[in-house]
Amino acid sequence: MFLLRRLARLAASLAVLLAASFSMIHLIPGDPVRAALGATAPAELVAARRAELGLDQPIHQQLLAYVKGVLTGDLGTSFQTREAVAGVIADRLPSTVELAVLASLIALLVAVPLGVWLAIRTHNGRNPGSELAFTTVTGTVAAIPEFLLAVGLVVVFATTLGWLPPAGKDGPASYVLPVLALTVGPIAILSRLIRVEALRELDMDYMRMARAKHLTGRRLYLRHLLPNTLTATLTVAGLLLASLIPGTVLVENVFAWPGLGQRMTESILQKDYPVAQAVVLVYGAVVLLVNFLVDVALGVLDPRSAIRGT
Amino acid sequence: MRALRSPAPLAGLLLVTGFVALALLGPVLWGQSAARIDDAAILQGHSPSHPFGTDNLGRDLLARVLVATRLSLLLAALSTAISLIVGVPLGVLPSLLPPRGARAAAGVINALVAFPGLLLAMFTAIVAGLGARGAVLGMGLAGAPMLARLTQTLAASVANSDYVSAARVLGVSRRRIALRHVLPNIAEPLLLNVTLILGGSLLGLAGLSFLGLGVQPPDYDWGRLLLEGLNRVYVDPEAALGPAVAIGLAAAGFNLLGEGLAKAASRTASVVRDAAAGEALEQVASQGVLSVRGLSVAFPGGAVPVREVCLDVAPGEIVGIVGESGSGKSLTALAIAGLVPHPGRVTGGVSLCGQDLSALSPRELRRLRGTSLAMMFQDPMTTLNPAMRVGAQLAEVSTTHHGLSRKDALTRAVDRLRRVSIARPRERARQHPHAFSGGMRQRAVIAMGLMGTPRLVIADEPTTALDVTVQRQILCLLREVTDETGAATLFISHDIAVVGELCHRVVVMYAGRVVEELPVEDLVSGAAHPYTRALVASLPDMDTDRSLPLATIPGRQPSPTEDGPGCAFAARCDLATERCAAGRPPLVRYGPERRVACWEAP
Numbered sequence: 001m002f003l004l005r006r007l008a009r010l011a012a013s014l015a016v017l018l019a020a021s022f023s024m025i026h027l028i029p030g031d032p033v034r035a036a037l038g039a040t041a042p043a044e045l046v047a048a049r050r051a052e053l054g055l056d057q058p059i060h061q062q063l064l065a066y067v068k069g070v071l072t073g074d075l076g077t078s079f080q081t082r083e084a085v086a087g088v089i090a091d092r093l094p095s096t097v098e099l100a101v102l103a104s105l106i107a108l109l110v111a112v113p114l115g116v117w118l119a120i121r122t123h124n125g126r127n128p129g130s131e132l133a134f135t136t137v138t139g140t141v142a143a144i145p146e147f148l149l150a151v152g153l154v155v156v157f158a159t160t161l162g163w164l165p166p167a168g169k170d171g172p173a174s175y176v177l178p179v180l181a182l183t184v185g186p187i188a189i190l191s192r193l194i195r196v197e198a199l200r201e202l203d204m205d206y207m208r209m210a211r212a213k214h215l216t217g218r219r220l221y222l223r224h225l226l227p228n229t230l231t232a233t234l235t236v237a238g239l240l241l242a243s244l245i246p247g248t249v250l251v252e253n254v255f256a257w258p259g260l261g262q263r264m265t266e267s268i269l270q271k272d273y274p275v276a277q278a279v280v281l282v283y284g285a286v287v288l289l290v291n292f293l294v295d296v297a298l299g300v301l302d303p304r305s306a307i308r309g310t
Numbered sequence: 311m312r313a314l315r316s317p318a319p320l321a322g323l324l325l326v327t328g329f330v331a332l333a334l335l336g337p338v339l340w341g342q343s344a345a346r347i348d349d350a351a352i353l354q355g356h357s358p359s360h361p362f363g364t365d366n367l368g369r370d371l372l373a374r375v376l377v378a379t380r381l382s383l384l385l386a387a388l389s390t391a392i393s394l395i396v397g398v399p400l401g402v403l404p405s406l407l408p409p410r411g412a413r414a415a416a417g418v419i420n421a422l423v424a425f426p427g428l429l430l431a432m433f434t435a436i437v438a439g440l441g442a443r444g445a446v447l448g449m450g451l452a453g454a455p456m457l458a459r460l461t462q463t464l465a466a467s468v469a470n471s472d473y474v475s476a477a478r479v480l481g482v483s484r485r486r487i488a489l490r491h492v493l494p495n496i497a498e499p500l501l502l503n504v505t506l507i508l509g510g511s512l513l514g515l516a517g518l519s520f521l522g523l524g525v526q527p528p529d530y531d532w533g534r535l536l537l538e539g540l541n542r543v544y545v546d547p548e549a550a551l552g553p554a555v556a557i558g559l560a561a562a563g564f565n566l567l568g569e570g571l572a573k574a575a576s577r578t579a580s581v582v583r584d585a586a587a588g589e590a591l592e593q594v595a596s597q598g599v600l601s602v603r604g605l606s607v608a609f610p611g612g613a614v615p616v617r618e619v620c621l622d623v624a625p626g627e628i629v630g631i632v633g634e635s636g637s638g639k640s641l642t643a644l645a646i647a648g649l650v651p652h653p654g655r656v657t658g659g660v661s662l663c664g665q666d667l668s669a670l671s672p673r674e675l676r677r678l679r680g681t682s683l684a685m686m687f688q689d690p691m692t693t694l695n696p697a698m699r700v701g702a703q704l705a706e707v708s709t710t711h712h713g714l715s716r717k718d719a720l721t722r723a724v725d726r727l728r729r730v731s732i733a734r735p736r737e738r739a740r741q742h743p744h745a746f747s748g749g750m751r752q753r754a755v756i757a758m759g760l761m762g763t764p765r766l767v768i769a770d771e772p773t774t775a776l777d778v779t780v781q782r783q784i785l786c787l788l789r790e791v792t793d794e795t796g797a798a799t800l801f802i803s804h805d806i807a808v809v810g811e812l813c814h815r816v817v818v819m820y821a822g823r824v825v826e827e828l829p830v831e832d833l834v835s836g837a838a839h840p841y842t843r844a845l846v847a848s849l850p851d852m853d854t855d856r857s858l859p860l861a862t863i864p865g866r867q868p869s870p871t872e873d874g875p876g877c878a879f880a881a882r883c884d885l886a887t888e889r890c891a892a893g894r895p896p897l898v899r900y901g902p903e904r905r906v907a908c909w910e911a912p
Contacts, residue, residue, distance in 0.1 A: 013421065020433070027437040124652040136318070143565040145513045147520055148554050151540060155547040166544065205692035211649055212687075213758070214680035215710050223706065227697035243426045250517050254540065265521045268436055276436055283429050291424050 096259035103182035115194025150181035238294030319570020325563025344373035362552035392450025401461025427452035445524035509564030605658035630809035633819035684759025690751035694743035701739025749780035821878035
């Protein structure tokens with residue numbers, strides 16, 4: 001029942017997304033094809049491209065053709081390179097997903113223990129110095145945008161020290177800087193969230209009961225505290241992953257990473273609308289799917305949230 | 311503006327003021343040098359006349375960074391304005407529309423918040439065309455959902471307040487409620503957040519320009535300059551550094567200021583001062599399960615909620631501790647169990663099962679308390695860990711303290727659940743607490759205490775949260791358990807009727823001190839302390855004349871920080887004399903098993 005409701009919601013969201021990406025090319029003021037090909041392009045070429053996009057057809061037929069195309073994996077042809085857009089995406093998406101998944105995992109692996117540990121250390125106003133240092137450092141770090149950090153990392157580790165490659169995707173070393181640029185900010189934000197969440201759990205009655213059983217510290221925190229911060233952690237992790245997949249755009253551009261984001265920027269700059277349209281669709285669909293999966297996982301892990309989240 | 315006294319928001323304010331001044335003056339002062347084309351100095355690196363170098367037309371990059379301040383801040387302000395214009399009305403909708411519409415509006419906000427802002431901004435930028443206009447519109451719309459969510463949360467808290475309900479009852483229109491009641495009350499927190507949103511917009515726009523999707527040449531903002539600098543980052547890193555520093559500093563300024571303001575708005579006063587809690591111990595030898603001598607609990611700030619408590623409990627004995635809320639009875643129990651929350655300081659002597667707790671190592675302490683002490687708390691709905699199966703929560707006591715294997719411990723857990731009359735214990739052990747009713751959870755907590763061989767059960771208002779029939783069952787079970795195991799029980803309650811029924815002996819606490827101790831048979835008719843008598847008198851029974859108001863004790867208990875020289879109860883006592891105000895009566899023996907602290911006791 002819960003799953004069905006969530007599936008229905010996912011389907012509705014995907015439909016809205018599809019409509020939005022379809023309408024994109026129609027919302028662009030003026031003639032998008034003329035704009036893309038330039039004022040000097042011969043009229044026959046413009047007409048041919050318009051026909052290719054189906055822009056000469058009535059709008060409902062265009063919509064039908066578009067939906068059919070998306071469902072059969074035909075996303076059109078690039079204006080600039082004449083490649084099939086679906087092929088471009090299949091080529092580029094894995095690199096972006098690698099980066100986003102790797103960054104999310106590392107961010108979680110660092111932020112969750114850090115946040116929980118600091119919550120334990122600073123519970124009930126213990127160690128006010130640690131708390132101040134933690135909030136100041138994470139607050140400052142979280143305010144550094146990832147593209148500035150990326151530029152800084154290139155300057156220090158690639159240009160000045162020459163330890164790591166400055167750009168491109170070539171072997172494990174080339175992952176270090178992009179992943180670092182993507183994780184630092186999320187670690188700061190996540191560990192703050194997790195600390196607040198863990199502090200709230202530490203004040204719960206069941207933690208007092210667990211303390212009253214005089215368990216070892218390890219058991220108390222690993223077995224009693226950690227699973228109860230899991231719901232929040234999972235929610236945040238889902239949001240993080242969903243935001244990182246399109247969020248790699250800036251970092252991909254700094255590091256010339258052959259991912260979807262870099263291609264999207266190019267296509268927007270070159271007014272290559274079929275590619276831009278498809279990338280927006282793919283990004284949106286990935287975000288919706290990740291959110292859906294997190295919801296379902298939460299429903300399975302914590303039966304109460306399935307009832308609550310209606 | 312108390313917030314500005316701390317360094318971080320002050321630094322933020324200085325940065326923001328500096329950048330605003332730069333935005334106003336920059337183009338006037340450096341506009342010409344930023345636009346001056348110099349063929350002789352193309353693409354130069356750092357030099358005394360050009361600290362950040364020059365661009366491909368030989369223009370000074372430092373001047374260009376300074377001049378770009380105006381456009382960067384202006385675009386951020388515009389995009390923030392768009393976020394406000396779209397987000398705030400959207401966020402107010404759920405608290406104003408009729409229920410069905412409100413749910414729909416909240417659903418739309420939820421869906422939009424889950425969608426990454428950058429994607430929304432890019433979509434808008436594509437549709438609106440390359441350039442500053444599309445970028446500002448995109449960032450503005452991308453910021454709107456977060457702002458709508460914030461407004462929604464704030465408005466919901468105001469919409470449930472009494473004055474809005476009153477306005478609604480009076481038939482004030484929804485629009486008027488929104489404009490006159492809701493918006494003015496959420497304006498302040500919203501404005502605080504505008505500072506943060508400004509910082510976010512600044513970064514977002516810089517990012518879009520950096521991708522080439524924002525400001526287009528010949529105009530330039532910081533993001534555009536950074537993009538041009540990045541192409542040369544291997545040759546002249548300082549060309550990228552200038553705009554990067556400007557973006558970072560401005561964003562940090564808005565963030566520091568915004569967070570500082572928000573913190574100041576939510577700050578509550580806190581006092582930290584060390585307490586002087588040197589109290590004399592009463593040295594009397596005792597046997598029994600529990601012996602407490604001169605126990606005090608002090609908190610920084612001068613609060614001493616428990617003062618020099620002495621207490622003995624014999625095996626098999628059920629001792630009730632009664633008193634009003636705040637009399638220190640729960641903290642006494644927590645101190646015995648070693649659970650006083652930080653930063654409370656416990657002084658005095660506690661010995662459990664004949665062992666002086668102060669002489670034990672932390673490890674031995676944990677073992678002794680873990681095996682011979684069982685605790686029960688007030689609210690069974692929250693004392694069990696919601697994320698663990700009930701059986702595992704019982705079993706871990708034995709795996710930790712008795713060295714049992716997981717399987718043996720689980721078998722014991724099932725056995726103990728059966729012993730507290732939980733039906734189908736094997737099945738129940740596999741369930742999570744939310745499948746248990748309140749009474750069953752409290753039984754499970756008792757079973758948890760029975761996992762070891764408890765010598766002392768501390769029950770802190772274990773039946774207060776339960777309804778009357780379940781309450782009785784739990785009390786019977788508790789008595790059964792003490793009879794069977796010979797454990798002593800410390801039963802803490804403000805319900806003197808329950809205590810009278812269950813306990814053998816009663817300890818009355820007032821303002822952190824024990825004021826009377828007596829056998830339960832004497833409670834109703836033989837109490838010596840005026841406070842105990844007032845407590846008993848405030849208890850209605852079948853014979854109470856219900857046409858008269860119920861008896862209450864006038865006045866209030868002194869707070870844990872107050873400690874005058876006299877009797878703490880004197881101000882509320884009918885029998886008080888000058889002697890009561892001048893000196894505190896000691897707790898003295900006045901009959902077998904009876905002690906009282908009162909000058910006027912008969």
